[in-house]
Amino acid sequence: MLYALYQSAADMMLPMRAWATATGQTLAGGGEGARESWRAAGALCEMVSRATLSHRRPSFGIDEVTVGNKVVPVQEEEVLATPFGTLLRFAKPGVPPQPRVLLVAPLSGHFATLLRDTVRVLLPEHDVHITDWANARDVGLWNGRFGFDEYVEHLIKFLEAMGPGAHVIAVCQPCVQTLAAAAIMAEDDNPAQPRSMTLMAGPIDTRVSPTKVNELAMGKPISWFEQNLIARVPLRYPGAMRRVYPGFVQLTAFMSMNAERHIKAQVDLYKHLAKGEVEQAASIKAFYDEYFAVLDMAAEFYLETVQWVFQEHRLAKGELDWKGRRVNPKAIRRTALFTIEGERDDICAIGQTVAAHDLCSSLRPYRKKHYMQAGVGHYGVFSGRRWASQIYPLVRNTILANE
Structure with missing residues (x-):
């Protein structure tokens, strides 16, 4: 309904x-x-x-990049595709080999293009791949379920497709799944286990300094979320009758958290348009064109994430299982760990991401590093001026140190 x-x-x-x-x-x-x-x-x-709202992925719009002092074309290549997601590579023909990076995009109501700025900054010095998640309303029921386990499985398959020696960077929500994938690959001595793992503003342990997002997740039993927020895809779409958490519901929740700011932005947009201030209007329109492009999440993924990550804290408490086997971050010994948090992050508060260091207790101290960026909120950790000028150089150095 x-x-x-x-x-x-x-x-x-x-x-x-x-x-x-x-x-x-x-x-x-x-x-x-x-x-x-x-x-x-x-x-x-x-x-x-x-x-x-739009329910189609916007274009990344990255057609060329400057490598050294040369402008080279950028071509999007599908390395591996499943019904639920694609390993997308930003290939640069003619460029010598560079460190290979898997950028894990959130599956939280928006498309992977939300990380466009992250990609653009990484691209000149790295061979960038990204998890391009599909809109669940376009995935037929015959393709089966897509839950927490399947997400982790996709990350393992993507890293295996990239081959040994890659690095992984996870942004926000998938930090938990990325850490789980790295732990499983380490325990299996998988040759494709990443050389370094950068976790940016992710909910590793939401018991630390709970935010409004965490309180909302804890405020109702999981049955309430299932009964009130899950819907079936209408018959007109390829994923007809699939149970999903609709993207428009997630967008409404996000906007309600900062309603005054979004209302002001729309008022400002109208004023700029009315005054003929094209450039000022264009920047606001560009942001909301991306923000209003939403995707639906498979119901099982959404519900399992809410319950396992935000309500039961399974990874942080050592109680997370993947396909029936216990996830053991202590198994990670060769993958360097770098965690990043934003001082003003109101989605993943300070302390929630750095908690990964205690879980990865087998890592030598010189393989673990943490950084707190002053003056930025959640999105400032992976986009904008401070990401490009202050955070990225540290990420680059972490990758180079483990090449």
């Missing part, structure tokens, strides 16, 4: 959005005097036409 109501509302908005788009184009097509007189009306039309 939840998904059906959302779809009905979206369908009802289509004629209004189409009218607003056509009217806005008409207003913009007039002379200079007309543009001046009707700019506010055109801005309102554009705001109405933008009032929608």
Whole structure:
């Protein structure tokens, strides 16, 4: 019912959005005097036409990169694909071998393009691969389940496809699954176990300094989440009848946490459009084009993550199992560990990620490093000015030291 109501509302908005788009184009097509007189009306039309969500992955839009003093083309290559995700490589033809990096993107309601800036900064000096997760509403029921175990299995398969000697960087939610995958590969003496593992702002132990996100997860039993937040995909989509946690629900939750900031951003966008301030408007539109591109998560993955990571703290307490076997981070002896946290992170608070150091107790001290970036919130850990100028050099050095 939840998904059906959302779809009905979206369908009802289509004629209004189409009218607003056509009217806005008409207003913009007039002379200079007309543009001046009707700019506010055109801005309102554009705001109405933008009032929608996208369920398709945006383009990474990285067509070239400067390596040394040379500009080289970038080509996206599918290294390994499953119905639920693709190992995507940003190939740079003609560039000598560089450290291979698997960038593990969150599966939390947005597409992997949320890490576009992370990729762009890593790309000049690394052979970057990323986990490009699929929208669960487009995956047929016949492809089976996708839960916590399957996520970890995908990471292991992706690292094996990349071959021995790769490095892994996990951002936010998948830090738990990445640590679990590294522990399993270490215990199996898998030749593809990563040389280094960088965990950025991830919920390794959410008992430490609980945030509003953690409190929300702890505030209801898992049965409440299943009964109130899980829906079946409508019949019109390839994943018809699959149980999912809809992306539009996750987006609503994210926006409600910072409602005033998002409302202000939309008001500012309208003002910039009305005044003809194209550059200022473009930056806001670019952010929300990405932010409003949402994907649905398979219900089993969402529910298991909420229960196992945020409610029961299984990894932190040494009680996490993968396919029936206990996950043992103490088995990690050859994979260097680097953890990063943001001072103002209101999603994964200080202390939650560095908890990985205690779990990886077999690692020698010189193989473990932690960094707290002053003055940044959650997204500032992996995107923006401080990521590029202060955090990235430390990540690069960690990779180079373990090549």
